[in-house]
Amino acid sequence: MTVQPDSTHATDAAIEHAAALLDAGELVAFPTETVYGLGADASNPDAVARIYAAKGRPANHPVIVHLPPGGDPQYWAAEWPEAAQKLVDAFWPGPLTLIVKRHPRIPDAVSGGQDSVGLRCPSHPVAQKLLAAFSRLRGGHGGVAAPSANRFGHVSPTTAQHVRDEFGSAVHVLDGGASDVGIESTILDLSRGFPALLRPGHVTPHDIARVLGEAPRLPDGSDATAPRASGTLKAHYAPRTPLALLPFEALEPMLTAARANGESVALVARTSRSGTWASAPDVHFIAAPEDPQLYARELYGLLRALDRANVARILIEKLPETIEWIAVNDRLGRAAAAFEAQQD
Template structure:
């Protein structure tokens, strides 16, 4: 068993009442969409067994129909209902990490509509730890004899920065989506995605649950993504360009950022610099540099990342320069998100 720290759980806001949970569950039951908080990011949820509801998610997000979504289950939900077979390794990981920020990719049961899987024969399952999410999933599950699951990608337009507050969701969709406000998300980036559908563990997306922690449970390290795994199932948030702000973003080692900062100083262009204070030096005080001191702790950085990118989109800067972070296991998830955000602008460099 891993000696990992238990992922923190956000306290339920007093503004989410039992009546509001019941109303949201009824909307899901009627095939409508509900945005709700998890410990990772806010999700845009619909009934996972209702292809029309899932289609509404794709339409609202502008998401490609072949890009799968993750099914969220209540703590007492039955993952075996959703899969062809629940391997022993999957049960060990469920026991170790659920509720929490780990998604498992498994072979989908024939009864489950292919819409949630982008047409694939696999399905992504997770059980969130946020109490508002758990209350909603339990209430919806009760309407479905204990088998209700909610398909819920991040509650934002496809490819954009994920939301970590209810206001972020409202900024994306206005009044068009029913939102449960459970406060700010504690983890702040999407769940780790681990594929178990091919007989071996393979990491498809890094997150708070690390490869080392997974290896502690399984006794074998998962395969890491290197771009060469042609048989890997498609999974949420694994496109090369993703999680992008509107403002062009460049992710480079600090020594490679300095010439770009110097060029901006000469031209008088206002830019943003996100770097650790120990590296920024005099650049932090330049008149045309909007400096943000990056957190030194990877968990804090992850929690603040998406809110920071959204704030920089409002900061009246022409570009966002971000210091590349250490290439160590602790930083794998933050580097992944920043790398995908930067990739959205690389073609135009």
Template sequence: MSDSQPVPHDASAPLTDAEIEHAAALLDAGELVAFPTETVYGLGGDAASPEAVARIYAAKGRPANHPVIVHLPPEGDPQYWAAEWPEAAQKLVEAFWPGPLTLIVKRHARIPDAVSGGQDSVGLRCPSHPVAQRLLAAFSKRRGGHGGVAAPSANRFGHVSPTTAQHVRDEFNAEFNAESSAESGVASGPTVHVLDGGACDVGIESTILDLSRGFPALLRPGHVSPQDIARVLGEAPRLPDGSDATAPRASGTLKAHYAPRTPLALLPFEALEALLAAASDAGETVALVARASRAGAWAEAANVHFVAAPEAPPLYARELYSLLRALDRANVTRILIEKLPDTLEWIAVNDRLGRAAAAFEAQQDSPPDSPRN
């Protein structure tokens, strides 16, 4: 296990074997199960079933050409899912699995097109969360050791990813654990069974590294950093800069993503001060997320809901999505976030904040109830 991997979260009330088996049986029957990983909660379905994968897309409102990631248990065989298995993939598996790293490789012909959005590649990962591992192992056993669970984040497409079971229930009005599934009706939307494994430790989605084209290319930054990858492979991965036209589509890489419902602006603090002053003059209450050392008097302003930004990238990542969801409930007209340093250690948090802000870049002067991308 790599030093960069988080310590898995232990839920205060561990799930029973019966609850895990019930969830595995639901997956086996083509139903959807939301489960915790160390990154975010995933909305899982049988990766070998086009019908189950279609239910995931329908539940999320996800575009059919936007691929999902296949999750495997530690004892699973990633080569079952791959047409090619590069030496680099094996090195990275040995270094970072189980953990928050997704590898993109050429897809085996037996894998449904729906998993990859019609592409010839597939994303694979092995999560480290104990609940995820128990569920994946139980499901894989039902499939002769070759079961995989397709699981994007358990939220409506484009919205903030969930890092607690309650976030999932807020999104889908979902069922909670095995004992409630026989009795709980779902008022609206899809039926989603939820396994509660506590809050996620990493808090943002996995690093996605493409190995399908003969060289390593970072498609989505995450907890496993470019430096971590370079130490294992002996070469730095290509970084996402918008110029890689041949890159496969991957989860969470659209320009506008991870967005709250409240308009959000990401700017240097000096630019935020002008927006804070304008909001004060207009009598609006806004949220400000910034370093305490920079906030100054704005932290105490009557019209400002101030949140001190975590100073360390891992803590900022862990708290980010819960913070955005809380600010959606804070009765503010806009969320103003101080832009972070443009360094590799902040690349993952900058990626998520940049995509969240992009959903509102054409709406910065629009009313608070403007439609969200």
């Protein structure tokens, strides 16, 4: 996948400085084509621990190791399946994370104590320059552990300003413009002898099947042996404003009740479904994109904007349950689950 985001913000000098900070064990937030990551030297357990502390992230929740173009994923892997190389050839650099068996030299910290590790090579030019500069400082084997640059469970950042909103001046930020994909990478597990989708993303199950000649197992809650992976907790990606995700027919009675009670609500729905609610004067209506990839690109920025919109509740139309919408449905479902848990 080739993206052309606005990368003029980060100069070569700024990138070299950020690489030096990583080499010194500091945290650096940087852009990728998916979302902004909160990076640290993946080979330094103390540096990785700073990620967990800054995010408030559970210590057993693994992070993904980001590699530069031309980096050697087999340095990080105890086993390198043929399927992994096929997928690397097809999708790297790009928004696909592969879970493989972790090499013994790699610290437990990046994997939450598991025997596997998640690897990816981002396509954003600023990320690539940063990862290449850091790898040079590490003799060609540098990797940057980087979950999304936000407080744990909150909406992921897709701009440098989103990161600053989360951490202020506590984290050094490389600005590379807005992320082009807008949601986190697809995560595919190859550590158990078969392909299994752990987190849907821009690279779809159909894309994977075309390369491997077999469809990956889809997440259905029954895969008890699956490794833990980033962004797969039931409640995640949530705004601070209460959010409900329901079919449009179920939202309409809620909208009617909110109007009767004088409650300010936001409605996020496709224009083709919203009817007269799109022009209701007391409803903060957001026209959701009809295209799944555009919806994904705008999703996190939209949720962050609605947190600032002074509404009591966000009501979102549930989307079609098709492969094309699987990634957006995954993120919206986990965001809504954060508030369902509070109600239980």
